[in-house]
Amino acid sequence: MTGRPTEARMVTETRMARTLIDSGPVLLDLDDAGVARLRLNRPEASNGMDVPLLTGLHHAVMRIHGTPGVRAVLLSGEGPHFCAGGDVKTFAAKGADLPAYLREATSWLQNAVSALMRLEAPVVAAVHGFAAGGGGFGLVCAADLVIAAESARFLAGATRVGMAPDAGVSVTLTRLVGLRKAMEIVLTNPVLTAPDALELGLITRVVADDAVYEEGLALARTLAAGAPRANAAAKRLLWDGLGSTVEARLPEEARTVAELSATADAREGLAAVIEHRAPVFGGG
Structure with a gap:
């Protein structure tokens, strides 16, 4: 092996x-x-x-x-x-x-x-x-x-x-x-x-x-093949949350979600759900 x-x-x-x-x-x-x-x-x-x-x-x-x-x-x-x-x-x-x-x-x-x-x-x-x-x-x-x-x-x-x-x-x-x-x-x-x-x-x-x-x-x-900025943000939130309380992380989660919602990948993800197809994430 x-x-x-x-x-x-x-x-x-x-x-x-x-x-x-x-x-x-x-x-x-x-x-x-x-x-x-x-x-x-x-x-x-x-x-x-x-x-x-x-x-x-x-x-x-x-x-x-x-x-x-x-x-x-x-x-x-x-x-x-x-x-x-x-x-x-x-x-x-x-x-x-x-x-x-x-x-x-x-x-x-x-x-x-x-x-x-x-x-x-x-x-x-x-x-x-x-x-x-x-x-x-x-x-x-x-x-x-x-x-x-x-x-x-x-x-x-x-x-x-x-x-x-x-x-x-x-x-x-x-x-x-x-x-x-x-x-x-x-x-x-x-x-x-x-x-x-x-x-x-x-x-x-x-x-x-x-x-x-x-x-x-x-x-x-x-x-x-996923949305790179979303993956990066989710990974950061989870690792950074190791030493925090839930309450301490909520503002950062909200800020990150709002920031990601303005990306092209987020728009593509939503469109893919509505159109019943697989998303194609470009990283934008």
Whole structure:
């Protein structure tokens, strides 16, 4: 099982895609549907996160921020695992220098996750193998929608190696599954199956192992066909609402709805309903 599509599908998609980052620990391209395909690329290390990968991830996400035409993002991992978390072999080799190394690594991880959550385009994670630690588990919690293979496994893992949650997990996990369940996941480190994760609300959908990339891409393309400004506004409202009361968010919701009502996409959406047809959103 890998995070790549079938060979035939890959050939077809390559002809349709514009490469933005073609080498290194993180790869990025943009297809003609407006889907930015962001891939962790350290398969030999189970996409374990070290400083080069984390700086590459931050750079790639910022590249997405600055690239016109991105309407959705598909996040996946090359090789047998989505992301096994921090690169423990690199960490162990640092010896007494580990605290300084982890301060740098954590800073890059925080910047990358924050930038990912602040993307206007919705982010779909396609997860196979293990999603563990602040890297894998944290990215799952930071994605907007998550498609998981039947054999995928999820592990918080930080306290198991004497660490603490990072990548925003101390906030996102609690909001996704509730305080008591988040405590159990973080403190006892169960290995969650994909059905477990689905039942808890950690992920969106479980699919067959050999379909996870294609299903993730299909969902991302469905989102890309939507109204981009409306998707961006809805995503922002939901993430920003994590730390707010309902009453505090009502004025911002009202302002956003009024603003969107003046867009061409809103007029197209209303016309499509009246005319009993599918809308065609141009992004205006």
